[in-house]
Amino acid sequence: MNSEQAKQILIENYLLSIGITPVKQSGHNLWYKSPFRNENNPSFKVNRSINQWHDFGSGEKGNIIDLVMKLTHTDSVAEALRAIEQAVSFPQLHSFSFRQQEFSDGITDLEIKPLNHPALLELLIKRKIPISIASKYCKEIHYRLNGKFYFAIAFPNDNGGYETLNPYFKGCVPPKEITTFDRNTSSVNLFEGFMDYLSLLTMQARQADISAVVLNSVTNLEKAVPFLSEHTLINVFFDNDEAGQQALKKLQNLNLPVADISKRYAGFKDVNDYLCGKKMEIPQTKLKPKRLKF
Secondary structure, rough: OHHHHHOOOHHHHHHHHHOOOOEEOOOOEEEEEOOOOOOOOOOEEEEEOOEEEEOOOOOOOHHHHHHHHHHHOOOHHHHHHHHHHHOOOOOOOOOOOOOOOHHHEEEEEEEOOOOOOOOOHHHHHHHHHHHHHHHHHHHEEEEEEOOOOEEEEEEEEOOOOEEOOOOEEEEOOOOOOOOEEOOOOEEEEEEOOEEEEEEEHHHHHHHHHEEEEEOHHHHHHHHHHHHHHOOOEEEEEOOOOHHHHHHHHHHHHHHEEEEEEHHHHHOOOOOOHHHHHOOOOOOOOOOOOOOOOO
8 A cells, every 4th residue: 555545545434443433523524532632522623525634632634644653653654554554444444424333343253362373472572572471461353344354462441342453553342441450459550551551560570469550542541530549549651742641630630649650761652662672763953053253
């Protein structure tokens, strides 16, 4: 798939493929709660007539490639194209009809089994997650959708759904929900995604004894508040980006006992990048040459 072919893919269908559905429809526009931060009112618009998106919270806008690059945290157009190509058949391949219908209805031949596929094991190795740890919390999922077969690492949530990850894209098998581990401890560890949780367990095995919540999306933050409120300390392992920091501020504004752990991996986007030693790229600013004085 090249860039021109990718731009023919409906943004609404790509969003649907990763479990993001619109809140309302107005004319040619679909409105979403932004996938980049936690919010109550939708501020993310997809214009169906021109197939462009506009995030009014940040002012950013663009085409599907711009969106996927931002969602997958990559500066590589080639990686974004691979993600689009893998996901293009995942949603229903017609324009979104605004009905509360989960695309899981089209999933057949669903099979959950232990992690074993070489491509998935290689992905874990690349992310520096031991197979022994991943196997305790994740499964391997295979399913058919729209006549095509898919497989991925599957991380279960509290409502029977799964967060999914394979070498090409991340998404979910609905329903979308948080994942909680109640171990009756006074403190609780809070994460955006399951790879960050597995990364902490890789670095500190004893953390497996501490209660934990994986949001599976910062948009699920409010769902976790009742459980978090039962603890005397909330260790927050959010991403070092705008969405993560906004979610952190929301917890702080609720006067919950929050400890911001993201400061300990400053310079890295998230816990897994810290584990892998993958620092964030800092844009180079061009400095004007100083005038020499004699």
